[in-house]
Amino acid sequence: MSATDPDSLQTTAPPRSSTTKSQRPLACAACQQRKVKCDRKFPCNACVKSRVQCIPISVPRQRRRRFPEAELLQRVRHLEDLLRQHNIDFDPLHANATTAEPTETVSLEQDKASPEIKTEPTFEAKNLWLAMSQTVRPHRSLPLMDEILITDYQSPNKDESEDDEDYKDVEDLRDVAGKKSWDQLFKNSTDFLLFGSLIEDIDLQVLHPPDHVQVFTLWQVYLDDVNPLLKVTHTPTLNARLINATGDLTNIEPNLEALIFGVYCVAVMSLTEVGCMDIFRCEKEVLMQRYRFGCQQALLRCRFLQTDNRDCLTALFLYLVAVRPDADPRSLSSLLGLTIRIAQRMGLDNESSNVKCGPLEGEMRRRLWWALLLFDNRVCEMGDYRAVTLSPSWSCKVPANINDSDLRVEMETLPQSHDRPTEMTMAILRYKVADLVRHSSFFLDFTNPALKALANPKDHGGSLEVLQQRIEDEFLRHCNPDHPHQFMTIWLTRGHIARYLLFQHFSIPLEKQTWQQRSSAITHALTMLSCDTTIMTHPYTTKHSWFLFFHFPFPAYIHILQHLKREPLASQAELCWKTLSESCKVRFTNPEYEAHPFHKTPMFAVFTRIVVKAWESRAAALRKQGETEQEEVPFIVTEFQKKLLGSEAPSLENMTSSDEDTTSRFEDEGMVMPFPMMSAAGPFSCFDQGALDIWSDDNLMDVDMGALDLAGVGWPLLNISGT
Known part of the structure; x- marks a missing residue:
């Protein structure tokens, strides 16, 4: 008998007890788990269409006891509102319950590893779907914190209410409108927007290096030439995934395959013509064309324009870095704008989103965002465009000064930043300078003066001169010039700071420049x-x-x-x-x-x-x-x-x-x-x-x-x- 036959499903249903108190039918187990609307019939239409067994729920889930102080909290909130209306200073019950509704986001690193760091309120934009759903919440007149306290103590005697069901409906609508509908309606229609159309019958396996030796040679070139400067991949975990993937390239996960092709591209790009011929016995241009095409097709298979996967976004970033030497900066800037929009949709620019992802994932998201921003800023300079992305309008924090070996998948808290040079020191020092610059008036005068009201340079280093001295004292003086990576850290950082000090000089009107300032500009x-x-x-x-x-x-x-x-x-x-x-x-x-x-x-x-x-x-x-x-x-x-x-x-x-x-x-x-x-x-x-x-x-x-x-x-x- 067919698994979808209603009669067969009917015979498997547990009989309802005659002694059970008559009550309103509840949504079946499958619909509750999948968070879809249930018609409360047996079997329901959703289960029949999905070809799954419909299991009714005869006993409602136990509700938590209602918080007895709900009315008191409402009265306190009402009195606080009256005080605000009359401009009377007071200490609110919840410090974050203001008109702007800021939410304090404390990173895991700040929680456990660095208690001296002060937490900063981050103002997160409201979500339209959550705002719509507030009209059907049982305690919609209360702020969110109070509502959570109340729902933790709901009465166990109250059955599943209509308000709860309506709230689930809004949540379902939010999920469908935000992602599922677009996935279904535009499954393949956007593939042609970039890189042409996906070639369905091409075997990407033939575009990989011919043997495992070349695969790991390219991987080593990437680790030596590219990774120390970009730091957008986690070496221990990616190395293990690469070993497993090369054992069976036919069944490799699409996002990982795109990332591997991205590694191939930047590795070959970093080599000279002579070096490429010596290592691979092949011309650099031939290898670049092969791996670029492979990366394009792998990205198309991942549907990278709609992706929410960090590996896919990293692959796109590495691809753009690889094509940069042969690309018109104006064209590359356009593609980077698309890439940044994808990153923003994924929430990489929002620190509250990064904190929710766990220590390893959150840190890699921060690294990718900052690397992408500095790359875009440089390309914008080359193409004569305003560096609009380097602004104070986003909240992603500078990554921690830790080695890749300090980060592990099973970690629950982020390790404390080291006070000594690490693999990340070169990158984070450039990020720290950029973090101050995006909050500096002299930079915003050239990019977007309207954002100067959002700038807060005091919380990001104060001034370039102060930050320069702090970097010298806390980082560069501990670097060993005989160490290749630390040698580059010293001189790249000093040159990077001097560049923005010169930039700062250009923001001073000519008639206000002193002889000392002009002399300092020559020194920079x-x-x-x-x-x-x-x-x-x-x-x-x-x-x-x-x-x-x-x-x-x-x-x-x-x-x-x-x-x-x-x-x-x-x-x-x-x-x-x-x-x-x-x-x-x-x-x-x-x-x-x-x-x-x-x-x-x-x-x-x-x-x-x-x-x-x-x-x-x-x-x-x-x-x-x-x-x-x-x-x-x-x-x-x-x-x-x-x-x-x-x-x-x-x-x-x-x-x-x-x-x-x-x-x-x-x-x-x-x-x-x-x-x-x-x-x-x-x-x-x-x-x-x-x-x-x-x-x-x-x-x-x-x-x-x-x-x-x-x-x-x-x-x-x-x-x-x-x-």
Whole structure:
């Protein structure tokens, strides 16, 4: 007999006791468990449609005893409301029961490991479906905390009420409207929005490396070259999952497979052409095309546009990092906007959501959110977009300073942050700086001044100078320069802070800048170049060149050159030319850079002109002072001249100072010209022809170019004509 036959289901039903008191039929066990509407017949329509056995519930569940002080709580709440209406100060019964209804979210780390850390109220947006359901709650006039206390002591004699059933209906509607309906209505219709359509008959197994040796070689490359800088995966757990998955690639879980392909992509991206050929005996471009396609198809199988899975989101993030060197920043910025929207839907930006996920999952969500935000911020700078995501409008906290080995799946509380360098120190120091910057007025002035009312820099470090000193005292002084990871932590962090200190200088109006502030700005620019040169020239960092080329210190170059143009005999002039030349040796003569030859781009002629004019100013000033011995031409000048002569860019004949009158005219008028963001890794391909036309010989003007690498600069407000 069929399992769905009503007669067969009827015979299996337990007989109702004749002595049982007559009562309103209750929802069956299956409907209560699945939280669906039950028609209270036997068998019910929901069970028949679902082909499951319908088991009626004859005895109502025991209700908790009603809280005897319910009326008292209502009266207290009413009296408190009256006090508020008359602006009378008082201590409320529940401190968080205010008009804004803030809820104190205390992280697990703060609960057990760090009692000295003060808890901060987090204001979480209200949920529409919960607000709708409040109209049918039995104690809807009470705040949520009081209602929980009351329902814990409900009367055991009260049967399941109509209000409870209606409340379940609203919860069911919330679940259906929020996810189930979209899953059913748009099951496959959105797959074509990105990466094309899913190829159903393709076997992703053939796109994996041909043997397990190459799989774990790529995994090791990822752990050495990429993971220390991004820290978006948990090595112990992912390593175990990878071992199990490689044993049977045909039955691998889709989200995990997408993540593995993402690891393949960034691992190959981090290698040089020579390194890729030596390790895999295959060209880098061939491997990249193979694994990119595999990652795209794996993401489509996961339905990544609708995903709520962290592995899937991490795979998408790694894919975008891998394609960044070959992608137009404008296009990449658009895809990152989509990725951030997915992360926000998952609640990664909301600390209250992260706390609910447990120590390991919550910490990995924080790491992924911050890595995604800083990557998006950098791409926005390259594409000349405002860094709108780096703002005080979200509440995700900076991850803890702990190693991966400190995190385990079975943990119930987050370990205390270490006071010594860990695997996460390099990442969290950059996050701490960014956390302060997104709350700083100088940054919001350039991105979204309307959010300055939400900013609270005192709770996020105070000021850049204070945070810089704290980082030096609490972290960097404990780092060992002989340790590769800690060596990079020292110099990357110092360069990162110097960059934002220079950014802070650009927010000061020219007429309010003091001589000391201008001198400090040059010091910050020199620090940026010195830190970059130190990292680029050290053998420890060779494997991380992909990351270093992504962060080109262009604002420091231009700010120093403009300073040298206007003050050719400044006290720091010799140091500036020396620092520029040392940076040029590693940035523009490095064989790695030949993959993206800067000297063959239209921008090179513009950059060379700035360098040559700055040096001509110094040579003329020395001649005017009667210096008979000509100073040696700096390396950066001779190198740029050689590359310019050997390239397809305009000749040096057009690089003379014949435009002094035009330059002076623009300087006198105080005009400022906007300039697109510089690309980070060499191609500088984000410039359109219209932007380059204004840099012709007839239109060249001197501006403070230090702000070139800043996201969304309000150019009319800067009005900078000198340093």
